[in-house]
Amino acid sequence: MRVSLIRGLLDSPSIIQYGDRIVESLRTYHPDIRVLEVRPPSPSLLPIGRIGRGVATQAIRYGWYPMRARKIQGDVNHVTDHLHAYLLRHLHAQRTIVTCHDLTTFVHPKNITSTSLFPSIIARLFHHSINLLHKAACVIAVSENTKKDILTYSRCTSEQVRVVYHGVDSVFNENIDRERVMAFRRKFAPDGSRLLLHVGLNTPYKNVESVLRVLHALVTGMGQPVRLIKVGQDFTRSQQKLIHDLDLAGRIVHLGKVEPAVLVVSYHSCDVLVFPSIYEGFGWPPLEAMACGTPVVSSKAGAIPEVVGDAAILHEPMDIRRLAKSVAGILDNENLRKQLILKGLQRAKMFTWQQSISKLATIYEDVSNLATLRS
Numbered sequence: 001m002r003v004s005l006i007r008g009l010l011d012s013p014s015i016i017q018y019g020d021r022i023v024e025s026l027r028t029y030h031p032d033i034r035v036l037e038v039r040p041p042s043p044s045l046l047p048i049g050r051i052g053r054g055v056a057t058q059a060i061r062y063g064w065y066p067m068r069a070r071k072i073q074g075d076v077n078h079v080t081d082h083l084h085a086y087l088l089r090h091l092h093a094q095r096t097i098v099t100c101h102d103l104t105t106f107v108h109p110k111n112i113t114s115t116s117l118f119p120s121i122i123a124r125l126f127h128h129s130i131n132l133l134h135k136a137a138c139v140i141a142v143s144e145n146t147k148k149d150i151l152t153y154s155r156c157t158s159e160q161v162r163v164v165y166h167g168v169d170s171v172f173n174e175n176i177d178r179e180r181v182m183a184f185r186r187k188f189a190p191d192g193s194r195l196l197l198h199v200g201l202n203t204p205y206k207n208v209e210s211v212l213r214v215l216h217a218l219v220t221g222m223g224q225p226v227r228l229i230k231v232g233q234d235f236t237r238s239q240q241k242l243i244h245d246l247d248l249a250g251r252i253v254h255l256g257k258v259e260p261a262v263l264v265v266s267y268h269s270c271d272v273l274v275f276p277s278i279y280e281g282f283g284w285p286p287l288e289a290m291a292c293g294t295p296v297v298s299s300k301a302g303a304i305p306e307v308v309g310d311a312a313i314l315h316e317p318m319d320i321r322r323l324a325k326s327v328a329g330i331l332d333n334e335n336l337r338k339q340l341i342l343k344g345l346q347r348a349k350m351f352t353w354q355q356s357i358s359k360l361a362t363i364y365e366d367v368s369n370l371a372t373l374r375s
Contacts, residue, residue, distance in 0.1 A: 001032070003364055004074035006091075007039045008081040012201075013257075014284060015101065019080045021167065025357035033361060038072050040065040058125075066090040075368045079136075085129040088136055095371045097363060098133060099140040100161075102281025102302070103149040106130075108205040130154050137367045140164050140360070142282045143303035149281075164360055165307075166282055167353030171260050172291040176268050184269035188253050189227055194331050197270035197294070199231045199263070199285040200277075207299070207317050208239055210276040216246040217324035224328055229270055230254045231263060267292035272327050276317040280304050286312055287351060290344030295337055297326045307351075311343035 003026070007019050026033050040060050061084075069077075070090045077091050082100040105126045133139055134155035140162060141147035147161045189195055196218075198211045211228065218224040230252060235243065243249055255266065267273070273289035273296045280302035287307055289296050296312035298304050305314060313330075315322040330337050 001076065001364060001368055002034045002036060002074035004036045004038055004069075004072055004077045006069055006077060006079045006084065006087065007037060008084055015081050017169075017284075018099070018101070018166065021169065021353050022078075022080070022357065022360065025167075025353045026361070029354055029357050030361045033364065034074075036072055036074055038069050040068070062086070075371075076364045078364075082133065082139075083126060083129055085133045085136065086125075088132045092371070093135045094137050094374060095367060096136050097138040097140060097367055098136045099142065100133065100146055100150055100281075101142050102146055102279070103130070103153050104205055104279055104281070106153045107149060107302075108279045110204050134160065136160070137371065138162060138363055140363070142166055144306055145303035146281045162359075162363060164356055164363070165351055166284065166287075167356045168287055168291045168348050168351050169260070169353070171264055172267070172288045173348070174264075176264060176292075180265050181269045184265050188229060188269075191225070193225045193227045193251075194272075195270040196226055196228045196327065197231070197266060197273045197289070198228065198275065199266075199273070199288075200275070202233050202236055202239060205278045207276045207278045208235070209242060210317055210320060210323065211274050212239065212242055212246060212248060213320045214274055214276070214324045214327060215248055215251060217320055218328060219248075219251065222324065222328050224331060226251070226327075226331070228252045228274075229266060231256075231258055231266055233257065263288075264292065267294050270294060272297055272330050274323070274327060275299070275304075276315075276323055277301055277304065278317050283307050287348055291348035293341045293345055295330045295340040296344065297323060297330065308344075309347050311340065311347035313340070 005019065005022060008015055023035055026035055066087060069087055073092055077096040079085060079087055079096060079098040082098055085098045088096060105123060130153060139150060139156055139160055141150055142165060144163055147163050150156050150161050151158060196215060200206050202208050215228050218226050228251060243252060267289050273285060273294050275286050275296065275298040277299055278301055283304045286296045286298050286304060290311055296308060298312050298314055299317035300314040301317055313326040
């Protein structure tokens, strides 16, 4: 069977990771399935300015890419990002599945208006894609929560949507050289401070402001000697102002975007992952942290509760007092810390790419067989 894996344009790191793992896992566990990757050219390196790249992006997305994708169809087509569900107009819909990762634009629309150059245009394009989602033979939801949102905001039927969880990358399950952990701590906490970690974007729904306020509460209200390690994109101007207003600059280390090996060391080296997102379609960082043996304090928002189960401490994303109190409890209570580590390691083992790709391969087979019967 030939599967045309239709990758996105300017994908986020998590979408890129998702597509890469599908390719790797199919080659490892289902070598009988031949993968044809379809990728659009990226305008991000063109020396034409932000507005020019924005125009070029849309020209490629709605002009060149549909023609290219139409020519490289397989027995099954898999669109790896719901933002590109508009391609259903150009593909054999009965042989096409689409993965929906989240519906942030509907659930948390401020994320678009706060981060996009042309928010109204981006919102309309997103809505256009979701309005076409029901035309797919099957829609993959990465969590039950995302399935619920799909049924709320699109015309898909429950039978049409199947949940296939992500797996944990094997790199997070491997043993790590303790000297690398000690070197990390010597570099970023030479005074013996405890280390908090946040991994992810700084867009509104990631709620980085609560992470900063938790850090401030721990330092000023609870006397905790803590620092924050931030992995991900640069702080926004408003977040930088908050850091200044709370006098936290000396307690934050921003690593920026890092390679997987550095991310693994960061998880292993930090004492707690603080992840109070307002919404998540799945939420990779808590799962990755648990796989590395790092306790997690997170929000009870979106798909996070179904992913972490009882292996993390969850609160409302804006409840700074409870979030800070739980972090302090982990730092001060070794028994609680050990319990969360053990539960987290066990929970993370439930999410494997072998299991995910097995379910996906079954869906490929079902869609291919049904399309053949109908033709």
